Amino acid sequence: MRLSISLTLLALALFVVSLLVGPAELSSGDSVAGLFAGGGEAAAIIMREIRLPRAILGLAIGISLGLSGAVLQGFLRNPLAEPGVIGVSSMAALGAVLVFYSGLAGSSLYALPAGALFGALLAVLILLAIAARQGSTLTLILAGVALSSLAGALTSLVLNLSPNPFASYEIIFWLLGSLKDRSMEFVAIALPLMAVGWFLISLSARAIDALSLGEEAASSLGIHMGRARFMIVAGVALSVGAATAVSGTIGFIGLVVPHLIRPLTNRMPSSLLLPAGLGGAALLLAADIAARIVLPAGELNVGVLTALIGAPFFLWLVVRARREML
Amino acid sequence: MLKRRKRLPCLSGLVLLAGALLVAPVLAMPKRVMSLNLCTDQLAMTLAEPGQLVSVSFLAREPSLSMLHEKAQGYPVNHGLAEEVFLENPDLVVTGTYSLHNTTALLKRLGFHVEEFSFAQTLETIPGEIRRMGALIGQEKKAETIANDFDSELKAIAARQCGKHPTMIAYDQNGIASGRGTLADSVMQAAGFVNLAAEMGIVGVAPFPLEQVIAAQPDVINMSTPQTAPTLGEYVPRHPAIAALPQTRVGAFVPEGSLSCGTPLVIKAVRALAALRSTMAPCPESAAP
Missing domain, CATH: 3.40.50.1980 (Nitrogenase molybdenum iron protein domain)
Structure with a gap:
């Protein structure tokens, strides 16, 4: 409990810092006044329409990725499972790109989460089918690698084939992720879906605890496996799908955060869920702040920063996992 | 007879010369x-x-x-x-x-x-x-x-302008602005606007943070005509923050495609912006030409 409180405070502090960082050099006094005072002044517009949606999305997407990573690691009993690594994020991005850029839904923003949810759901179902047949850690990761490279290639292809010549510039956004210039419209289409996803994942808490004793033991404890699987599949698809629909693929948050936080918990998978979500929010907000400070004019894609932190960590986990196997 | 014979080559020489003079530019003109x-x-x-x-x-x-x-x-x-x-x-x-x-x-x-x-x-x-x-x-x-x-x-168009120069930012897909040394900059100046992106040091066509556009509060934000095939980048110039600027006119004010080339047709863009300017800073009756 103490862990969750301190992580909440950390995430909230980073949320506030995120509101204070940006290319328009507002003093912190102006920023606070802009956020709460009325009127159409520049400071108020910048705070409410540009920085607030960005900070909200950083918080919510961080929670989605951290929570999904924690639940997938517990459910699949695989320390390397994570929405980015196993290809759920890339498939969500592909789904969003297919529906949005084809113009099937006009230029409506609702096309983004619709396509992304479908892509994420498809990815989770494929991976579960593979993981159910053969439980090895490696099989799942290799399937994820295949899925993400295919989805990444198809995403680039679809954007290249768009009749709008500007679409191909957006390959970088979909592959590396960014929270730049998102508006409240994006919060409105993504946040409710993510919240439903969080709720479904939280319902599976007892099931993943029981699963740590093995599937048979879980069934004997009265856990309905089909129901638990549905909660997790739908929860991950909703939260990662909606997150990716508005931010592109942001990798490694769901991998790094549960591993960093697990030693601080009682090691029950369920007690990791809430702290992992809060930790994910803190990490994504911090990375997004850094993306704006490192390159103030051009701005880095936040996925680059999470990969810089996450990829070495992933390698270290792989090396450690091999050593334990030997 | 003799006279005629003598004159004939002379005449034909003239005809040839005249013909050559007439044909010369035609020959030089590429047919294809x-x-x-x-x-x-x-x-x-x-x-x-x-x-x-x-x-x-x-x-x-x-x-x-x-x-x-x-x-x-x-x-x-x-x-x-x-x-x-x-x-x-x-x-x-x-x-x-x-x-x-x-x-x-x-x-x-x-x-x-x-x-x-x-x-x-x-x-x-x-x-x-x-x-x-x-x-x-x-x-x-x-x-x-x-x-x-x-x-x-x-x-x-330059002679018809009076009053203070209104400010403008040409803002496009993905938050790109036209700064100094662009055709859009030249057109804005000719139509009697101040290009704020150029004033703020943008050179060429370069990323311009949305927050700075809002902070600059230009009188006009010009964006390109939306395309039929959607992109996310198109949502940047149409961001609610821009629509919330109380004093700013936002829209596609120049004809589609008129800023893509430095050809005589670019005059249509100058004309359109000059017309916009005259509604924003009209000349007093007496000064009107």
Whole structure:
């Protein structure tokens, strides 16, 4: 409990810092006044329409990725499972790109989460089918690698084939992720879906605890496996799908955060869920702040920063996992 | 008889000479011209006589880029490939210096007459480009008229401006602004606006943070006409933050495609912005010309 409180405070502090960082050099006094005072002044517009949606999305997407990573690691009993690594994020991005850029839904923003949810759901179902047949850690990761490279290639292809010549510039956004210039419209289409996803994942808490004793033991404890699987599949698809629909693929948050936080918990998978979500929010907000400070004019894609932190960590986990196997 | 005989070669010599004088410009005029670049397309379609231009680039039919996209439907299109030029075997190839370096070099090596246009991104150089194209394809008179009209219309527009210069930012896909040294900058100045992006140190077409656009509070934000195929980048100039600026006029104020090339057609963009300016800063009755 103490862990969750301190992580909440950390995430909230980073949320506030995120509101204070940006290319328009507002003093912190102006920023606070802009956020709460009325009127159409520049400071108020910048705070409410540009920085607030960005900070909200950083918080919510961080929670989605951290929570999904924690639940997938517990459910699949695989320390390397994570929405980015196993290809759920890339498939969500592909789904969003297919529906949005084809113009099937006009230029409506609702096309983004619709396509992304479908892509994420498809990815989770494929991976579960593979993981159910053969439980090895490696099989799942290799399937994820295949899925993400295919989805990444198809995403680039679809954007290249768009009749709008500007679409191909957006390959970088979909592959590396960014929270730049998102508006409240994006919060409105993504946040409710993510919240439903969080709720479904939280319902599976007892099931993943029981699963740590093995599937048979879980069934004997009265856990309905089909129901638990549905909660997790739908929860991950909703939260990662909606997150990716508005931010592109942001990798490694769901991998790094549960591993960093697990030693601080009682090691029950369920007690990791809430702290992992809060930790994910803190990490994504911090990375997004850094993306704006490192390159103030051009701005880095936040996925680059999470990969810089996450990829070495992933390698270290792989090396450690091999050593334990030997 | 003798006299006649003597006069005949003399006469025929005169006829030949006169014929040569008449024929000379006609011979120099290339009969088959091929254009490989969107901007040379616009100049060539404006100046060439029927049948003289054998093909234009495929981009000439793109409504978002080409002011003459309807006229371009009447010409065959090429894709800037050396093979296409080789098969067509034109007397003159016109293209831009910024595109198709390899094609241009190859065509020159194959002995084609290739003329490149650099299209400096300002209004001042446009009459020169018009006259150059006119001279190349033997349409000097037409070119001279168009160049002079262009110059005099720019002067007339400048003379009609009064009052304070309103400020403007040309803001586009993905939060890109047109700064110093762009055609849009030159058009804004000619229409009597201050380009805030250029004032704030943006050079060329470069990323301009949305927050700074809001902080600058320009009088006008000009964006391009939306395309039929959607992109996320299009949502940036249409961000609710821009719509929330109380004093700013936001919209696509210049005709679609009018800023893509430094050709006489860019005058339509100047005209449109000048009309906008006259509604924002109207001249007092007495000062009106």
